[in-house]
Amino acid sequence: MLPFTICDLSRKICAREISPVELTHDCLARIEKLNPALNAFITVTAEYALDRARVAEREIFRGDYRGPLHGIPVGLKDLIDTAGVRTTAASALFQDRIPGEDAEVVRRLRCGGAVILGKQNLHEFAYGGSSMISFFGEVHNPWDTKRIAGGSSGGSAASVAAGLGFAAVGTDTAGSIREPAAFCGVVGLKPTYGRVSARGVIPLSSSYDHVGPITRSVYDAALMLQVLSGQGAADPCAEPPARSFVASFDEPPNNLRIGVPREFFFDDLHPEIAAAIEKAIEVFRKLPAEIREVKLEVSTDRTLSSAEAYAYHESFVARSPELYQPATLARIQTGVNISAPDALRASHDLQTSRDAIRKIFNEVDVLLTPTVPIPPPMIAALREHPEDLRPRELIMLRNTRPFNVWGIPTISLPCGFTKDGLPIGLQLAAAPWREDTVLQAAYAYEQATEWHKQMPSLTSSQEVSS
Numbered sequence: 001m002l003p004f005t006i007c008d009l010s011r012k013i014c015a016r017e018i019s020p021v022e023l024t025h026d027c028l029a030r031i032e033k034l035n036p037a038l039n040a041f042i043t044v045t046a047e048y049a050l051d052r053a054r055v056a057e058r059e060i061f062r063g064d065y066r067g068p069l070h071g072i073p074v075g076l077k078d079l080i081d082t083a084g085v086r087t088t089a090a091s092a093l094f095q096d097r098i099p100g101e102d103a104e105v106v107r108r109l110r111c112g113g114a115v116i117l118g119k120q121n122l123h124e125f126a127y128g129g130s131s132m133i134s135f136f137g138e139v140h141n142p143w144d145t146k147r148i149a150g151g152s153s154g155g156s157a158a159s160v161a162a163g164l165g166f167a168a169v170g171t172d173t174a175g176s177i178r179e180p181a182a183f184c185g186v187v188g189l190k191p192t193y194g195r196v197s198a199r200g201v202i203p204l205s206s207s208y209d210h211v212g213p214i215t216r217s218v219y220d221a222a223l224m225l226q227v228l229s230g231q232g233a234a235d236p237c238a239e240p241p242a243r244s245f246v247a248s249f250d251e252p253p254n255n256l257r258i259g260v261p262r263e264f265f266f267d268d269l270h271p272e273i274a275a276a277i278e279k280a281i282e283v284f285r286k287l288p289a290e291i292r293e294v295k296l297e298v299s300t301d302r303t304l305s306s307a308e309a310y311a312y313h314e315s316f317v318a319r320s321p322e323l324y325q326p327a328t329l330a331r332i333q334t335g336v337n338i339s340a341p342d343a344l345r346a347s348h349d350l351q352t353s354r355d356a357i358r359k360i361f362n363e364v365d366v367l368l369t370p371t372v373p374i375p376p377p378m379i380a381a382l383r384e385h386p387e388d389l390r391p392r393e394l395i396m397l398r399n400t401r402p403f404n405v406w407g408i409p410t411i412s413l414p415c416g417f418t419k420d421g422l423p424i425g426l427q428l429a430a431a432p433w434r435e436d437t438v439l440q441a442a443y444a445y446e447q448a449t450e451w452h453k454q455m456p457s458l459t460s461s462q463e464v465s466s
Contacts, residue, residue, distance in 0.1 A: 006068060006072050010071075027117055031117065034162055072114055076119055080106060081201070092323040122151060122154060126176055128390075130150065149376070150179045152173075167220060178410065179372050185414045185456070187414075190404070190409065193408075196228045208405070222439050257292060261369060280415045294367070309332055311335070353405050358431060375422045
């Protein structure tokens with residue numbers, strides 16, 4: 001069952017060829033077997049998941065089918081509130097925090113009949129791109145457990161790649177969905193800012209935070225986005241409902257204009273990543289698509305994100321600084337001296353950047369870059385030289401962060417492997433609210449290649465780095 005996608009499984013469930021209970025048992029068995037090597041889950045809600053799977057099975061058998069996620073086992077980044085189940089943000093500060101209400105995305109998943117397996121490990125409070133810093137220990141990459149899985153949604157990407165569930169919901173403030181998706185060889189989608197509600201999600205920086213799916217295929221990402229998208233009634237930035245994202249695949253892209261911003265995004269690439277991206281460009285050229293080189297103005301200013309992170313944590317830091325991991329506390333404190341006028345100016349600059357990026361889409365339909373410039377580093381090396389961690393993370397998140405600044409829909413999908421067998425990610429982006437365009441382009445590439453069909457050969461006997 002493991003190579004199956006949600007698309008495959010939903011058809012089989014609807015036709016009663018596979019039981020949601022069977023699927024859930026299978027996922028829970030794999031979690032029990034493989035999670036010790038990956039450390040992808042913090043909390044596994046096995047009894048609850050099996051109960052919901054039985055309910056889903058009864059509903060489907062009596063003809064009450066809710067849609068393609070009905071009976072599908074999925075996971076949640078442990079930054080997303082779940083009523084009655086602890087939400088820790090991978091921190092000692094919140095290790096016993098039990099929300100009384102579901103986040104909006106959890107409510108939507110439950111309404112769609114999804115079976116929630118549990119809460120997944122992450123970089124503490126999402127403030128990093130490695131998932132090395134967690135009260136519950138670092139996450140390991142299923143393609144090589146001696147390497148990082150990326151972050152901050154590292155546990156979510158690792159679990160989907162290893163078949164511990166068929167999808168996950170992560171968050172992305174500077175690349176925290178796409179970067180681990182690239183490192184783990186799966187699909188990670190950051191929707192347009194505001195497309196998916198962040199209500200009930202512990203914030204890192206509210207001006208940059210996005211919520212989105214991690215899946216095994218582009219089609220599955222569209223299925224997940226269809227359920228997740230939209231705002232709760234109390235959310236002030238609600239956007240009108242979109243047409244079916246899955247319907248995008250009924251309209252193959254014609255005369256697609258691909259913009260390739262080589263300056264900044266292609267600087268200092270690992271040579272095997274550079275070669276894989278050039279091959280991906282050739283795949284698009286043969287679809288056919290028109291390839292155009294473009295220049296983008298990229299802001300690297302972190303004033304607003306640092307100020308917003310500190311504003312959320314200020315009272316916690318004052319009361320219990322010892323409950324933070326030292327690296328996280330140091331990052332939070334970078335915002336302590338940012339003045340209100342400086343934060344206001346940064347907020348104005350952010351909106352200016354979001355307005356300006358729209359102009360490039362008069363020239364192209366999609367932007368194409370490498371997702372991450374380097375392969376995932378070794379955990380032992382980062383442990384031995386902790387001073388290297390933040391500089392390495394800034395390199396790993398270099399290509400993803402600008403798309404959070406712009407707030408535009410962006411996807412990472414597999415486009416090859418290094419000689420060491422490590423996945424390589426291709427990043428595609430489109431204009432605001434044009435998830436249909438980015439999904440069409442990603443799906444066209446995926447269907448023309450075989451990279452998404454590969455899975456890591458992880459076994460319970462694999463050793464983790466010591």
